[in-house]
């Protein structure tokens with residue numbers, strides 16, 4: 684299932700906002716080692732490096748296409764091809780940052796404590812994931828997957844969503860952390876173009892489904908999904924389309940040396 688850096692970057696600005704909101708909540712002055720897990724095209728990784736220019740900043744991703752785009756961006760960041768499911772830091776990190784990536788992995792009850800194990804004393808695990816599986820953009824995916832001859836192939840792939848309720852992450856991390864901040868934000872993305880929610884999901888959540896069908900089935904499924912999405916997300920009077928999008932954030936601080944207070 685290849686990623687398409689250009690397609691993903693179509694909505695670079697609205698996709699960047701949650702990463703910036705998360706980064707703003709990481710209250711460390713001088714981290715030594717920072718990892719951006721699931722770094723994609725590196726646009727956030729470069730901002731992380733800009734915030735802490737003295738830190739050793741590295742991006743980790745399993746997509747050669749995304750990493751190629753990231754490396755093209757330069758910025759004094761090292762990039763590593765690895766699967767987050769099995770990745771370990773080698774040397775503990777001061778900030779383990781992950782924006783819009785960990786929802787691609789299951790079994791969060793095992794994953795999150797394991798990732799927190801990679802964080803040094805006084806360091807931070809900072810994560811943002813979509814928490815919008817109930818939104819029409821996703822429920823319609825499951826409906827369209829079940830609404831045609833492709834249903835046996837696509838229906839089992841739709842509706843998978845490993846992100847749990849915020850309280851579950853509290854239960855996992857609170858016993859291990861000295862500070863834990865968990866919150867949700869529902870953004871109201873304002874999108875331009877014709878039926879832009881389809882273009883948005885084609886860059887992300889729709890990809891695993893489109894990867895396993897071709898020809899008439901691919902066209903038919905996409906047409907069915909697009910028709911239903913157009914009805915659920917009509918353009919406003921100014922021609923723009925609103926996409927409400929809920930996201931879950933958490934910042935967990937490891938016991939150890941004191942973290943400087945917020946500025």
Ligand SMILES: C[S@@+](CC[C@H](N)C(=O)[O-])C[C@H]1O[C@@H](n2cnc3c(N)ncnc32)[C@H](O)[C@@H]1O
Nearest residue numbers: 721722723744745746749766767782783784787
């Ligand atoms: C939605 S993009 C987010 C990219 C970046 N963090 C950002 O905020 O722009 C998700 C990224 O997670 C990566 N990813 C998904 N599953 C992965 C895995 N198992 N191991 C490593 N990276 C993975 C994808 O290749 C993709 O680049």
